[in-house]
Each structure stands twice: as C-alpha cells, then as structure tokens.
Amino acid sequence: MDFKRKIETGKLVVTTEVAPPRGTDTTLLIEEADLLSGCVDALNVSDNQRSIMRMSPLGVAHVLQEQGHEVILHTTCRDRNRLALQSDLLGAWNLGVRNILAMTGDHPLLGDTMGTKPVYDLDSTQLLQAIQNLNRGHDIMNRRLDGGTGFMAGAVVRPDPNDKMQLLRLKRKVSCGARFIQTQPVYNTEEFKEFIEKVSHLNTHIIAGILPIFSLKTVKFINDKLPGIIIPQEVVERIKNSTDPAEEGIELAAETIKKLQDVAGGVHIMPIITHQHTEAILKRAGMLH
Amino acid sequence: MIISRQKDLQVLFEGLSPDDSFFVIGCGKCAKKLRVGGQKEVEEVFWRLVDRGFRAVGWYVISTACSINSWEEIASEKPEIDDATAFLVMACGNGVSVINRVSGMKAYPLLDTTSIGGVCDDYMLHEQCAACADCNIHLYHGICPYAQCPKGLQNGPCGGSIDGVCEIGSERSCVWAQIYEEAEKSENLEVFTEFHPPKDHSKKVRREGLIEKI
Numbered sequence: 001m002d003f004k005r006k007i008e009t010g011k012l013v014v015t016t017e018v019a020p021p022r023g024t025d026t027t028l029l030i031e032e033a034d035l036l037s038g039c040v041d042a043l044n045v046s047d048n049q050r051s052i053m054r055m056s057p058l059g060v061a062h063v064l065q066e067q068g069h070e071v072i073l074h075t076t077c078r079d080r081n082r083l084a085l086q087s088d089l090l091g092a093w094n095l096g097v098r099n100i101l102a103m104t105g106d107h108p109l110l111g112d113t114m115g116t117k118p119v120y121d122l123d124s125t126q127l128l129q130a131i132q133n134l135n136r137g138h139d140i141m142n143r144r145l146d147g148g149t150g151f152m153a154g155a156v157v158r159p160d161p162n163d164k165m166q167l168l169r170l171k172r173k174v175s176c177g178a179r180f181i182q183t184q185p186v187y188n189t190e191e192f193k194e195f196i197e198k199v200s201h202l203n204t205h206i207i208a209g210i211l212p213i214f215s216l217k218t219v220k221f222i223n224d225k226l227p228g229i230i231i232p233q234e235v236v237e238r239i240k241n242s243t244d245p246a247e248e249g250i251e252l253a254a255e256t257i258k259k260l261q262d263v264a265g266g267v268h269i270m271p272i273i274t275h276q277h278t279e280a281i282l283k284r285a286g287m288l289h
Numbered sequence: 290m291i292i293s294r295q296k297d298l299q300v301l302f303e304g305l306s307p308d309d310s311f312f313v314i315g316c317g318k319c320a321k322k323l324r325v326g327g328q329k330e331v332e333e334v335f336w337r338l339v340d341r342g343f344r345a346v347g348w349y350v351i352s353t354a355c356s357i358n359s360w361e362e363i364a365s366e367k368p369e370i371d372d373a374t375a376f377l378v379m380a381c382g383n384g385v386s387v388i389n390r391v392s393g394m395k396a397y398p399l400l401d402t403t404s405i406g407g408v409c410d411d412y413m414l415h416e417q418c419a420a421c422a423d424c425n426i427h428l429y430h431g432i433c434p435y436a437q438c439p440k441g442l443q444n445g446p447c448g449g450s451i452d453g454v455c456e457i458g459s460e461r462s463c464v465w466a467q468i469y470e471e472a473e474k475s476e477n478l479e480v481f482t483e484f485h486p487p488k489d490h491s492k493k494v495r496r497e498g499l500i501e502k503i
C-alpha cells in the first residue's frame with residue numbers, strides 16, 4: 001500500500017528523511033536509501049535544509065524513485081516565487097512524485113550562502129492552497145490547466161501543546177489542505193500526548209518526529225543548531241553513562257516510538273547523519289514484521 | 290521616515306578619486322534626526338576629507354534632500370558648490386537621487402538606506418513598512434508582518450518562532466508574537482483564523498512611469 005493510501009485509510013506510517021548530496025555524487029544517497037528499503041513507507045527529501053545549498057530535491061526524488069523508493073518532496077517557499085513553485089510541482093507530478101511537504105523554509109541568514117535574496121512570495125498555507133488548486137486542475141489564479149495533479153500534501157509543526165500561535169497555525173494548515181503533519185522531534189512523550197489531545201479534532205494524520213541520539217555530539221548539535229528542541233536531562237544522562245551509546249540510542253528511540261504508537265499516526269525517523277541504525281530502531285519498536 | 294546608517298567611511302574614501310573636488314551635503318530631515326546626516330556629521334566628514342588630503346570645497350545641510358524646489362537657491366547660498374566636481378551625500382537613497390537629478394552632478398551616497406521606519410520616544414523603529422503598495426496593516430493590529438517579519442509572512446509565524454524570538458537571532462523578537470499579544474489584548478484572534486491570500490505584487494510597479502505631475 002502506498003503512502004497516500006495509508007494516510008487516506010488512517011494506517012500507521014513510517015517515514016524517514018534523506019539529505020540530497022552537496023554535489024553531484026549520489027552514491028552515498030543511494031546507499032543510505034537502500035538501508036531503508038522495505039522498512040519505511042516513504043523517504044522525505046529535504047529542500048536546501050537550513051538554507052544550506054544541496055542538490056535540488058526534485059532531482060533527488062527522481063533518482064530515488066528510479067531505485068524504487070517512494071518519496072515525500074519537501075517544497076519550501078524560500079527560493080521560488082508562485083510561478084516557479086507551481087511549475088516545479090507540475091514537473092514533480094509528471095516525474096511520479098505523489099507526496100509534497102509544504103514548508104516556509106529557514107531564512108537564508110541561517111545558511112551557507114550569504115547574501116542570498118529570500119523569496120517567500122507565498123507562505124506555507126498559501127502554498128498548500130495552491131497545491132489544492134493544482135489538485136483540482138486549476139492554477140493559483142483559478143484558471144483551468146491541461147491536466148491537474150493529485151498530490152497528498154502535508155506540513156510540519158513543532159508539537160508544543162503550549163504554543164497557542166503554532167496550534168492556530170496548524171489548524172489553518174489543515175484547513176488549507178495539509179492531510180498529514182510531520183512533527184519536530186519528540187522526546188517528551190507526555191507533552192506530545194497533551195499536544196495530540198489539543199489537535200485531535202483536526203482532520204489530519206499526525207506523524208511524530210524521532211531524532212535518535214547516538215552520542216553526546218548529537219546532543220550538542222541539537223542544542224546548538226535546532227532551537228526549540230529540548231532533550232530531557234534523563235536522555236542525556238543515559239547516553240552519557242552508557243558504554244555503548246549507539247545501542248542506548250536505539251533503545252531510547254524504540255522506547256519513544258512504543259509510547260507514541262497509540263497516539264500518533266506514525267513516526268518520522270530523522271537521524272542526523274546516517275540511517276545505519278534506523279532498521280534496528282524500527283525492529284526494536286516492533287514496527288517491522 | 291527613511292532609516293539610513295553611515296557607510297564605512299574608511300572603505301568609501303578608498304574608492305574616491307584624488308582628482309575630484311568634494312562638497313558634502315546633509316539632509317535636515319530624517320538623516321539629521323537619526324544623527325547620520327545633520328550638521329555635526331556633515332562637518333565631521335568634511336574635516337576627515339581634509340585630513341586625508343582630499344580637495345574638500347565646502348558643506349551644506351539641505352533642509353530636505355529628497356524635496357528640492359530650486360538648485361539655484363542652494364547654489365546662491367553656497368557659491369563654493371560651483372567649485373565641486375562630486376557630491377558626497379549624507380541622505381537616504383532618495384536624497385542622493387534627487388540631488389543627482391537637480392544638480393546634474395556626480396553624487397556618492399555616504400549612507401546605506403535600510404528601511405522605512407520611525408522614531409518614537411527616543412527609539413528608532415526600523416522596518417515598519419516595506420512600501421508594498423497593497424496596504425493591509427489594519428488586519429494585523431497595526432503591526433505589519435510584511436515589513437517586520439524577515440520572511441514577510443502574512444498567515445502567522447514560521448516554525449522558527451520560539452518563545453517570542455525570531456529564528457534569525459535572539460536579539461530580534463518574532464513580529465507574530467507581538468501581533469498575537471495585541472490580538473489577545475483586543476480579544477480578537479481573527480488574524481490567526483482568517484486566511485490571507487498572497488500579496489498582489491503587481492501593484493508595486495508603476496506602469497505609468499516614475500515622474501508624475503503633482
């Protein structure tokens with residue numbers, strides 16, 4: 001069953017993330033994707049994440065699909081205006097892409113290419129609406145197209161039950177057509193449950209983000225580079241005190257997934273560098289049979 | 290008010306030709322108020338030019354650099370202006386452009402124009418308006434996200450808005466957090482529930498050309 005069908009029928013999904021190469025060499029990308037064959041429903045392909053220049057996600061999506069993987073194409077508003085976004089989406093549909101993750105995109109000031117002009121002609125909700133239009137066979141101006149799309153569109157959220165603004169924004173994303181939501185990493189499962197209670201009335205499929213921690217280096221990376229993600233001290237202690245931090249990381253991630261299985265519509269695994277342990281995590285969590 | 294800041298004079302001076310005769314011009318409105326182009330700053334630049342061995346023939350603070358009725362009036366007040374071959378202008382880009390137009394002389398900007406803003410209670414307010422030509426600031430409790438959010442977001446904050454701080458850095462607050470505060474105060478969260486369509490950027494370009502009879 002493909003990702004779209006699973007979302008439509010409310011099944012538990014497993015997604016994960018791969019980073020496009022910083023260059024033209026796709027060897028590592030393909031190796032990483034192969035580690036995930038048979039254990040995930042779809043691979044997210046990021047779009048110049050954190051404004052660091054990489055291969056276009058559409059190019060990567062094509063490579064991965066050729067290898068038999070299903071993808072979720074990240075589409076950010078940072079680099080393209082409404083003309084380019086729509087035409088890229090039409091192109092993506094024709095290349096066989098079926099799932100889109102609509103995002104605003106990190107500001108270029110955070111990235112590696114200083115002086116870049118930010119675009120943000122649309123925001124993520126406006127992009128979601130534009131996708132709805134394309135799905136109805138119309139462009140953003142409501143003019144009929146020669147053939148429309150049938151994308152499964154999704155969006156992202158920071159699952160903070162106390163951030164009223166983000167909750168309101170999530171509601172609007174759903175009303176603009178986000179049929180699945182992938183969340184930022186979850187460590188505090190109780191807080192996540194609280195979040196789910198607050199958004200359970202929304203007609204969407206919430207997929208909990210899992211960022212496994214295999215070393216104190218990962219802790220440092222998250223603290224330095226990913227503001228808003230709080231790693232509980234207990235997790236840090238367990239990694240610190242373990243003789244085999246990678247194994248402890250697998251166990252921690254699996255424990256989190258088990259706790260989330262009944263509340264979330266799936267999990268989205270996004271390790272920082274490699275998917276070497278992703279299969280093990282999913283096995284340990286009982287997500288693979 | 291147009292907000293500007295002074296360029297790095299060291300770098301600027303390096304690009305000037307020693308063959309020119311310079312006249313320094315300030316602006317008595319925004320630039321003076323922001324202390325980047327009033328008499329004090331203009332004189333300071335004049336003397337720095339002299340110190341560096343450039344030919345500096347004079348200085349003058351025009352009452353409003355971007356709104357000049359007659360160049361002759363200025364020239365009659367400061368006859369030494371006729372000896373100049375280049376102007377160094379301490380006004381916003383507008384001012385430089387107008388001075389260039391009315392004088393027909395080479396004019397270098399000494400300021401970088403950064404935004405449309407204001408001054409309130411001794412505080413400079415940056416980036417208050419981005420001159421989008423499609424004003425809807427009333428929808429946002431008087432705080433324009435198009436101008437004040439680095440992404441110009443019209444439908445609520447991005448995911449980088451955390452604890453009221455903007456994702457571009459901890460010194461800058463997220464404009465959407467401010468809008469939320471105002472919305473809560475007035476018990477009207479409509480701005481977060483209504484969908485705002487994309488801005489109409491076609492209004493921004495004047496097809497009729499850039500000169501219009503008043």
Ligand code: SF4
Pocket residue numbers: 417418419420421422423424425426433434435436
């Ligand atoms: S909407 Fe904002 S940018 Fe546009 S004119 Fe009004 S204040 Fe200026």
Ligand code: SF4
Pocket residue numbers: 107437438439440441442445446447448449450451454455456457462463464465466
């Ligand atoms: S944090 Fe707020 S002000 Fe900063 S870019 Fe995001 S929405 Fe705009």
